[in-house]
Amino acid sequence: MLHFDSDYMEGAHPRILEALAADNGNQHVGYGLDEVCDEARGLIRDACGRPDAEVWFLEGGTQTNRTVIAATLRPYEGVVAAESGHVSVHEAGAIEDSGHKVLTLPQHQGKIDADELAGFLEAYQADENHDHMVRPGMVYISHPTEFGTLYTADELRRIGDVCHGFGIPLYLDGARLGYGLAADGTDVTLRTVAETCDVFYIGGTKVGALFGEAVVITRPGLIPAFFTQMKLNGALLAKGWLLGLQFRTLFTDDLYVRIARHADEQAMRIREGFLAKGYDLPFDSPTNQQFMIVDDDTLARLREHATLSFWEKTDADHTAIRFATSWATKPEDVDALLALI
Amino acid sequence: MLHFDSDYMEGAHPRILEALAADNGNQHVGYGLDEVCDEARGLIRDACGRPDAEVWFLEGGTQTNRTVIAATLRPYEGVVAAESGHVSVHEAGAIEDSGHKVLTLPQHQGKIDADELAGFLEAYQADENHDHMVRPGMVYISHPTEFGTLYTADELRRIGDVCHGFGIPLYLDGARLGYGLAADGTDVTLRTVAETCDVFYIGGTKVGALFGEAVVITRPGLIPAFFTQMKLNGALLAKGWLLGLQFRTLFTDDLYVRIARHADEQAMRIREGFLAKGYDLPFDSPTNQQFMIVDDDTLARLREHATLSFWEKTDADHTAIRFATSWATKPEDVDALLALI
Amino acid sequence: MLHFDSDYMEGAHPRILEALAADNGNQHVGYGLDEVCDEARGLIRDACGRPDAEVWFLEGGTQTNRTVIAATLRPYEGVVAAESGHVSVHEAGAIEDSGHKVLTLPQHQGKIDADELAGFLEAYQADENHDHMVRPGMVYISHPTEFGTLYTADELRRIGDVCHGFGIPLYLDGARLGYGLAADGTDVTLRTVAETCDVFYIGGTKVGALFGEAVVITRPGLIPAFFTQMKLNGALLAKGWLLGLQFRTLFTDDLYVRIARHADEQAMRIREGFLAKGYDLPFDSPTNQQFMIVDDDTLARLREHATLSFWEKTDADHTAIRFATSWATKPEDVDALLALI
Amino acid sequence: MLHFDSDYMEGAHPRILEALAADNGNQHVGYGLDEVCDEARGLIRDACGRPDAEVWFLEGGTQTNRTVIAATLRPYEGVVAAESGHVSVHEAGAIEDSGHKVLTLPQHQGKIDADELAGFLEAYQADENHDHMVRPGMVYISHPTEFGTLYTADELRRIGDVCHGFGIPLYLDGARLGYGLAADGTDVTLRTVAETCDVFYIGGTKVGALFGEAVVITRPGLIPAFFTQMKLNGALLAKGWLLGLQFRTLFTDDLYVRIARHADEQAMRIREGFLAKGYDLPFDSPTNQQFMIVDDDTLARLREHATLSFWEKTDADHTAIRFATSWATKPEDVDALLALI
Known part of the structure; x- marks a missing residue:
């Protein structure tokens, strides 16, 4: 069976496992207060071009979204997000559980539009009842989006x-x-992200790590007592150096982007293979998630040999599906997939 | 100045003030455990045709929505509501503050559609990711809706x-x-409501009382420890008999519906007056909130002499506005309003 | 039957009912944005000697405690209180429901001690694990305390x-x-309270009003968006002027303190009556709650004719009990009570 | 430098790293729905003698406590714990952040007493104000306690x-x-725990794993929708099989208890070494945390060469300190420690 249903189906990049094994005999203080985490922080600050940034390590995406958002907002504030955003749909209400509303904007292939955002914020401001409404207190975007865009x-x-x-x-x-x-073709670098965003996280779980996300706060002081807020959200790993080790490895020799490029290349091979056979794309993604429209026969045939994700029915006989590649995807698995169509 | 901007601009129906004055010398135990509250409960149960219903008294609408919903749902559940529902828009995030998501359905002049609701619940059930999503745990409707429908x-x-x-x-x-x-023309009685809903509240604040809402739970046991849950939401009035006195009065001699009818009659006079002058309705309401489309000149003229609510711009030169009548609206005020157009 | 079990057994002072009746025909805007509330705010600011204070009106004590505390604290902060404080014991977990811990100090007849508080805060600061602990973010005291002190x-x-x-x-x-x-004998005036506290509330429910508490924030800006935070806690009364009317009345002609003095005088009569008969006090209260130690026979006899509160067993045959007087207590009821011992 | 300050200073037992390395090329479905987790669940159920138990894997202790407690309690309920319990003191208010009070009992060397618990629950029940109080909804104990007992x-x-x-x-x-x-000397086995507790967790982070805790629910159905409740608390690991792999290893060949025994043996050597030199114990722990009373000179000398934890001052010149051993403690490090006294 071929597996293209998600990008977190494999363990860690071999260098990460090697780093864990090499360090396993050492003793460290807990909670990310160790030297390995400090080294990883330094490497990330350098890569961001922001020597003053705060860097924190958490364990997973939903946990990070919940912790960052709940730690930033006041009780009367909500977070603005695309209606398709992960925080809007697929976090089981983690944001609401922490007491905050997700205020939704239309999505455009997963993205929000700056003008629509401005319009939304102006409408809030202009609404004479706005003191009875949730105040927009933060804006959430994902990059790449849930659509790969x-x-x-x-x-x-x-x-x-x-x-x-x-x-x-x-x-x-x-x-x-x-x-x-x-x-290919993006003009967004890590520095662009660090310049435009007040806080963001660099995903490790889906890009080479066993688990882990690195939160970067480019506006120091934005979130008070973040250490304690991680703790109370259950997001403070006892053996914090495990996260530091993984991010130190990913941010050495540009490993993070290099292994990601492999995934994107394999994704492009899938994209081109399907296009060459005349399949349509519901929308065009330049990253590791590829979406195709296939007829029912093709879908049935694919499913015999490969796992993939259902996206949506596009008409009575056709379905949009998703293939996800990762840093670990084998080129021969892509060959085998393309041989099916 | 004429005042038609809301239906909670006046104190209480005279009989309620009389009841408060007549009782003022008496001593009662607190928290709604008194005999007056019990009498009011009995009258409400009779009016609902549900001798087994639980009846509780709270102070206001947002408070009641928050308390009932938070007291019913489990942490992983949300409440389904029209996107225009009061809980969705105008409670400053009270539901989310209590930890729960408001899951929105399209509104049709403020109403949700049973088929769309069924489709939404089925889609949730069918979604293979539904364990990562908020479970619909309750459905919220308003009657009349925020559109008066x-x-x-x-x-x-x-x-x-x-x-x-x-x-x-x-x-x-x-x-x-x-x-x-x-x-006029409705086939929904209090008994209909009690038969179809598991829990609902009878609004007093907008219909004759100084303040107060009566929650009726027709499925006993639906909400555990409601008394304590009122307390922790800050919704348990120390002098609970004040609410009992008001509802006892409202449910004696059918006062509640009789004074409401007056408001509806005055609203119909406004509706007919505007229609007679050729104004359009954005939608048709049979209750105390009336919506009209007026040109900018008319709007300016009206605003010199009357308070009203902006609803929305319908085109460059026209605006939908709202007039609210109440149990206390004076017919001569309606005359004066209609003389303005 | 004589009733001394609580100080919220009666309706409102007659002047308040008169004010409500006199205003009942008038129309007001909602939510405390009306002129009556503004007048009441002015009178309270004057009485506090703080023309810059923010004044807000809420409906009850637990609601006020919950709203003020939740609106002030950040998620990692708790409120410090006496272990006997109302927020610690008798609010059904309202503070915790809002996400915050009540950090308790020993009580001394209901009071906390400044040195113990300092010690507690220093110990927190000095604890090398304090980033894993709830940060003290506010201190709560009650005056009079739950012991009347x-x-x-x-x-x-x-x-x-x-x-x-x-x-x-x-x-x-x-x-x-x-x-x-x-x-009698206190050197604490309203101005003392306003000078020493950053935020406090003036209780109306137990002192002459039908219901209502006035929050005074002497450090403007301490609590952001308090209006919206009231709303989301279900604490924003639609007909806000009802609270303004009551507090305007209470703060006219010094009514608030004058009617309270009556209650204290009647309480002193109870105290002296019991002392004269040789009963002991578990502790000495100068306010409207009086605590006595009585033997079982006396307790049984009292209970035949009067309601009162159980406080605690002091030994096998004796019980500490509480009598509460109010602004409405009739001197002849005190006579009748004293005739029982 | 010798390190005895905590039991989570090392990575994982070598067998666990081997298992991670051996599996690293394999692909798995996420969220603990994989076969490795199922195998681990089976081994844990066998070890507990409870084939019907639910088993879930989370990442850390505070996270597990927060998730289990918040997922079980209703809004009006709190959790009863020793005043020294981890949930009471050292989780930064995680339980309160989730909306619930920690109701504290006296601790006896970290343990609660069944009679005192019974008395507390009876007092709640008997208190005529208990509807205004937090209902005890769950009891939390730790074993070993924070005192090693x-x-x-x-x-x-x-x-x-x-x-x-x-x-x-x-x-x-x-x-x-x-x-x-x-x-040594305990009569509590894993089966005893599974027989007496409705839910408990088996700690991995401190006993051989990189990270991970296994929750065992012996009363199926006790916690509804636990998967979704993990998700909304940010406690659902994407690559769930990493936890399964670790627990499968720990529950193969009795590894879990065997490596724990090593830690206890080294702890006993520390205990006996100090006792032999005439030091006093503030209380006696049979597990991997050892507490000693040392004079200031000894403390200063120890701190030059070893990390340890301050516990409390016992008098002006003496301090109780803690040494923690782990599955990874080297006997020669214990030798070196004992050579210091």
């Missing part, structure tokens, strides 16, 4: 400008950030 | 059937219930 | 100094504040 | 009986469970 640097800047004009921070969910940074 | 008895039954088929309770926000029960 | 002005100042030295606000629960201000 | 099987049974008599579940925090099971 990417913002341009200009789009990020415009969204950032709208946020800052309204006086609220911009937060970027980078669960798959590596796959975005490595994509 | 009413469900038919059949619509209520169908919505109730969908809820019960999915195994979740139906909750009706009756902040303006009296104005709905008294409307 | 009073702080001296000097004690309040010392507690305030400790709070401000640590950088956190002092909050005073004045559910029975009138009975404290009117007590 | 252990319950006897009889003590566990008696506490369980008190809980079940009151109708609430007993929850055991087994962060260091292995060190308890392996202790």
Whole structure:
């Protein structure tokens, strides 16, 4: 069986396992207060071009979104997100459980539009009942989005400008950030992200790590007592150096982006293979998630040999499906997949 | 100045003030454990045709919605509501503050549609990721809606059937219930509400009382420890008999519906007056909130002499506005209003 | 039957009912944005000697405690209170429901001690694990306490100094504040409270009003968006002027303190009557709650004719009990009570 | 430098790293739905003698406590714990953040007493104000406790009986469970725990794993929708099989208890070494945490060469300190430590 249903089906990049094995005899203080974490922080600050940034390590995406958002907002504030955003749909109400509303904007292939955001914030401001409404207190975007799509640097800047004009921070969910940074044709670098966003996270779980996400706060002081807020959200790993080790490895020799590029390349091979056979794309993704429209016969045939994700029915006989590659995808598995169509 | 901007601009119906004055020398135990509250409960149970119903008294609408919903749901559940529902928009995030998501359905002049609700619940059930999503745990409707519109008895039954088929309770926000029960042409009585809904509230604040809402739980045991849950939500009035006195008065001699009918009659006079002058309705309300489309000149003229609510711009030169009447609206004020157009 | 079990067994002072009746024909805008509330705010600011204070009106004590505390604290902060404080024991977990821990100090007849508070805050600061602990973010005291006792002005100042030295606000629960201000021998005036506390409330429910508490924030800006935070806690009364009317009346002609003095005088008569007959006090209260130790026979006899509160067993044959007087207590009821012993 | 300050200073037992390395090329479905987790569940069920138990894997202790407790309790309920319990003091308010009060009992060397628990529950029940109080909804104990002490099987049974008599579940925090099971003289086995507790967790982080805790629910259905409740608490690991792999390894060949025994043996060597030199114990622990009273000179000398934990000052010149051993403690490090005294 071929497996293309998600990008977190494999363990860790071999270098990470080697680093864990090499360090296993050592003793460290807990909770990320160790030297390995400090080294990883330094490497990430360098890569971001932000020597003053705060860097924290958490364990997973939903946990990170919940902790960052709940730790930033006041009780009367909500977070603005695309209606398709992970925080809107697929976190089982983690944001609401922490007491905050997700205020939704239309999505455009997973992205929000700066003008629509501005319109939303202005409408809130202009509404004479706005004191009876949830105040927008933060904006959440994902990059790549849940559709695999990417913002341009200009789009990020415009969204950032709208946020800052309204006086609220911009937060970027980078669960798959590596796959975005490595994509062909993008003009968004890690520095672009660090310049436009007040807080974001660099996803490790889906890009080479066993688990782990690195939160970067580019506006120091934005979130008070983040250490304690991680603790109370159950997000403070006892053996914090395990996260430091993984991110130190990923941010050495540009490993993070290099392994992500491999995934994107394999994804492009899938894209081109399907296009060459005349299949349509519901929308075009330059990253490791590829979406295709297939007829029912093809879908049945594919499912005999490969796992994949259902996206949506596009008409009575056709379905949009998703293939996800990862840093670990074998080229021969892509060959085998393409041989099926 | 004429005042038509809301239906809670006046104190209480004179009989209620009389009842408060007559009782003022008496001593009562607190927290609604007194005999007056028990009498009021009995009258409400009789009016509902449900001798087994639990009846509780709270102070206001948002408080009641928050308390009932938070007291019913488990942490992984949300409440389904129209996107225009009061809980969705105008409670400053009270539901989310209590830890729960408001899952929105399209509104049709403020109403949800039973088939769309069924489709939503089925889609949740069918979604292979539904364990990562908020479980629909309750359905919220308002009657009359925020648009002044009413469900038919059949619509209520169908919505109730969908809820019960999915195994979740139906909750009706009756902040303006009296104005709905008294409307011309409705086939929904208090008994209909009690038969179709698992929990609902009878609004006092907007229908004759100084303040107060009566929660009726027709499925005893639906909400555990409701007394304590009122307390922890800050919704347990120390001098609970003040609420009992008001509801005892409202449910004596059918006062509740009779005074509501007056408001509806005055609202119909406004509706007919505007229609007679050729104005359009954005939608048709049979209750105490009336919506009209007026040109900018008319709007300016009206605003010199009357308070009213902005609803929305309908085109460059026209605006939909709202007039609210109440049990206390003076016919001569309606005359004066109509003389302005 | 004589009733001495609580101080919220009667309706409102006649002047308040008169004010409600006199205003009942008038129309007002909602939510406390009306002129009556503004007048009441002015009178309260004058009485406090703080023209810059923010004044808000809520409906009850638990609601006020919950709203003020939840609106002030950040997620990693808790409120420090006496282990006997109302927020610690008798609010059904309202503070915790809002996400915050109540950090308890020993009580001394209901009071906390400034030195113990300082020690507690220093111990937190000095604890090398304090980033894993709840940060003290506010201090809560009640005056009079749940034991009827009073702080001296000097004690309040010392507690305030400790709070401000640590950088956190002092909050005073004045559910029975009138009975404290009117007590014989106290050197605490409303101005003392306003000078030492950052936020406090003036209790109306127990001192002459039908219901209602006035929150005074002497450090403007301490609590952001308090209006919206009231709303989301279900604490924003639609007909806000009802609260304004009551507090305008209470703060006209010094009515608030004058009627409280009556209650204290009747309480002193009870105290002296019992002392004269040789009964012991478990502790000495100068306010409207009086505590006596009685033998079982006396207790049985009293209970035949009067309601009162059980406080605690003091030994096998004796019980401490509580009598509460109010602004409405009739002197002849006190006579009748004393005739029983 | 010697390190005895905590039991989570090392990575994983070599077998666990081997298992991770051996599996690293394999692909798995996420979220613990894989076969490795199922195998681990089977091994744990066997070890507990409870083939019907639910088993879930989470990442850390505070996260597990928060998730289990919040997922079980209703909004009006709190969890009863020793005043020294981890949930009471060192989780930064995680339980309160989830909306629930920690109701504290006196601790006796970290343990609660069944009679005191019974008395507390009876007092709640008997208190005529209990509807205004937080209902005890669960009891939390830790085994070993934060003092290293252990319950006897009889003590566990008696506490369980008190809980079940009151109708609430007993929850055991087994962060260091292995060190308890392996202790000399204990009559508590994993089966004893599974028989007496309704839910408990087997700590991996401190006993051989990189990270991970296994929750065992012996009363199926006790916690509804636990998967979704993990998700919304940010406690659902994407690559769930990493936890399964670790627990499968720990529960193969009795590894879990065997490596714990090593830690206990080294702890006993420390204990005997200090006792032989005439040092006093503040209390006696049979597990991997050892507490000693040392004079200031000794403390200073120890700190030059070893890390350890401050526990408390016992008098002006003496301090109680803690040494923690682990599955990875080297006997020669213990030798070196003992050579210092």
